[in-house]
Amino acid sequence: LTVKPTYSILNPVSICQGQSYTLPNGQVVSASGNYPVLLHTLANCDSVVTTQLTVNPVYNINRSASVCQGDSYTLPDGTTANISGVYPVTLRTISGCDSMITTNLTVNPTYNLSQTATRCQGESFTLPNGNQVSASGVYPVTLSTLDGCDSVITTTLTFNPVYNTTVQAEICQGEKIGRAHV
Secondary structure, three states: OOOOOOOEEEEEEEEEEEEEEEEOOEEEEEEOEEEEEEEEOOOOOEEEEEEEEEEEEEEEEEEEEEOOOOOEEEEEOOOEEEOOEEEEEEEEEOOOOOOEEEEEEEOOOOOOOEEEEEEEEEOEEOOOOOOEEEOOEEEEEEEEEEOOOOEEEEEEEEEEEEOOOOOOOOOOOOOOOOOOOO
C-alpha cells in the first residue's frame, strides 16, 4: 500500500486597493478574505491552497495650506513651493501602495507701503500702530495682515517750525498797522 501525500498550503498575499489577484484556479478576486482552492497533486490527490488576501488601502488626501509672500511651503515629498497653486504628490504607503496627497497652496501677500506727513512743531502724529511721535524722522512700523503676514508701513514725518516773533513798528497817528507775515 502506497500512501500518497495531500497538501494544505496557506498562501498570504497583499495587494493595493483597486488591484486584483488571480487565484490558482484562475478566479480573479479583489476583496480581502480567505480563498480556499481545491487542486489535485500529480498523484491525483486532493490538496487545498488557501490564499489569504489582504487589500491594503490607497489614500487620496486633499489639504489646504497657506504661507506669506516670500516664504515657502514644504510639500509631503520634501520639495518646496512658493507660488499659489495645486500640488499633487504621489507617495508610497508602508504597505507599498501609491497614494496621492494634493496640497492647495495659497500665498498671501505682504505689503511694503510708504507715506509722508507734515505737522507743525508742538503737535503730535499717530503712527499706524497707534504710537504717537512728535519729532521729524522716518518711522517703519510692522503690522500683521488679516492672513497673519508681516507688512511694513514706513512714515516719513516732517515737523515744520512755528515762529513767534515780535515786530517793533512805528506808525503815525491816523495810520493802520497790517499783519506781518514770516
